[in-house]
Amino acid sequence: MWFPRLASDRALRARPVDGAPFALLLTQANAERLHCLNAPAEALGLYRGMSLADARAFCPDLITAPADPPREARFLSTLRRWATRYCPWVGIEGQDALVLDVTGATHLHGGEAAILEDMRARATRAGLSLRLGLGDTRGAAWALAHHGEGAAPPGDGLATLGPLPVEALRLAPDTVTGLQRLGLRRIADLAATPRAPLARRFGPEPLRRLDQALGAQPEPVTPEPDPPHYGVRLSLPEPIGRTEDVMAGAARLLEPLCAKLLAQEAGARVLTLSLRRVDGGSQSVELRLASPMRDAARILPLFARGVEAAEAGFGIDQLRLEATQVEALQVQQLGGPVAAGAAGGPALDDLVTRIGTRIGLENVQRFLPADSHIPERAFSIAPAAFSRAATGWHAPRPRPLRLFPPEPIAATGPRPPGRFRWRAMALDTARATGPERIAPEWWLPDDNWQRGVRDYWQVETRQGRRLWLFHTPQQPGWFVQGEFA
Amino acid sequence: MSANLSQCFPLRRSRVHEVCGPGATSFAAILAARGTGPVLWVRQGWDHQALHPLGLARVFDPARLLVAQAPGQVDALAVSEEALRDGAVPLVVTEIVQPLDLRQGRRLQLAAKAGATTGLCLIPEGMGSNATETRWHAAPRLAAEGEDSTALRWEIIKNKSGTLGAWDVRWDDTAHRLHVVPPAGERPGSARAPG
Incomplete structure (x- = not known):
């Protein structure tokens, strides 16, 4: 089962364009190229891999959308699960095809013709273009799906595959070009050629593919495992x-x-x-x-x-x-070093889970060190359930125990004020230590550091508060940002 | 003279204690440094006075710290009761903003007893609960010129099973030790009436 327009069909199922040309774009080598087109776009002469600028020149009203390869892969695996309705042995072939081993399963659907008819009807109803090939071997089915749809009668593979071009053998493009230059355009020509010179000229690949298509060499279908369901x-x-x-x-x-x-x-x-x-x-x-x-x-x-x-x-x-x-x-081995050495261990995890059911698991947090000299950025906060405790705290200079958003105080001058009011308290400076100048990280824009460099002072007051003040000399002002003790 | 600080500090296990005053955060941090194992710090999420791990790193390793941000006081108390009863965390620090009634304080005591853990409530001044084992007042002390600036004054202002006392202490952040400074002619409770 080959879905020649899988990606654009998927996008158009969500947002139909009613017969207008449509293409998905993928950025390759810094250029936007067409990744998948719908039928009207192909009828206008656009092709896969064409650059967007060229396509626009051909067709100015082309509707485009960005491609999403991971979603396409998921869509294909959804289709794979759907295809298990025909037979249990379903594998994924490339990026846009499924391969089904329907041996012994066709009579359940009323024969080979009926099963193909059913597949086609269902795909059309779902808005997917589908090309089907049915053959004795996986290679024959691929060839028929991609080049001249149909079903090969069992037994005589070469009679059906013979007239097909050599591209139908899943060969690399340069091998195909080489074969065509030698005049080997059809599979029948290739089958009639002596094998030894062919292998010497092109390597084992064309002969292997030919044998696989004709059934001389086995090629199994590998079904994808179903993800375990818990x-x-x-x-x-x-x-x-x-x-x-x-x-x-x-x-x-x-x-x-x-x-x-x-x-x-x-x-x-x-x-x-x-x-x-x-x-x-x-x-x-x-x-x-x-x-x-x-x-x-x-x-x-x-x-x-x-x-x-x-x-x-x-x-x-x-x-x-x-x-x-x-x-x-x-x-894990019970009582091993892993179980015993982990900080907290299972009892702590259980406690965090129980607390998490009450206030939310992301509200139980731990601090992780971060590489910055800015006090607010020297740490990051991570949910304890999804992080590990990290060491490497390095505080070369005293830092306050509490940090809060800067609160302005009325003061002037580069030295800490002798008296100031903070949070409705009148405080007298007894001792000030500083300044410690911290410059903003200019490579990271931060609104809080709009006022430029800060001169930090540790201020001990007679009233018993020990505060962390800073002065911004570039735009004069005094702020309280933290509290020691 | 004051009793020996080692009789009261580190705080008795299986009990919930309270501390108030401007030095309450450092009291809790020094208590955490004296113990081992993880520390759960229950905060109320709306409070913007966040803990600063680099400041705490001078007292104890912030890797031991877990912070629970509860949306309100009821949730904060529920979280700390759960943690005290569980016993996986030896020290649970809870920030309180409204006074606890007798039932809430007693529930915390029973939980701490069941889990053999220590609880510490950081309370605003004058909002103590009657159920608490000890209540401390911690404040930075203005040390004489030339001394370092980590001097603190700790006072027990309520003690259910012992005497009151006051100590001048100093945290040494290179040796990670608490030094008790000999009192300079000060009698316990002379700075403030015992409560």
């Missing part, structure tokens, strides 16, 4: 409503889920417990864990708070537990 469900004959019952149900669901996670060497990061009520309503309890986990006994108590808050109504008759976000988690 979800379990429990349907109840009678609705339940008590918290303990729901927790017992969740415990029953957690065991197979954790066994599956263990088999895949994965750990759940986000778990969702969906409770379906008798009246059709549904609510979900989401649990975000501070570290990947697959230990049922540890996860279950963490659900308690969410389950208590859930509304049972007339009763719950189905529970569904799914690990919506999964991370790799190696099997």
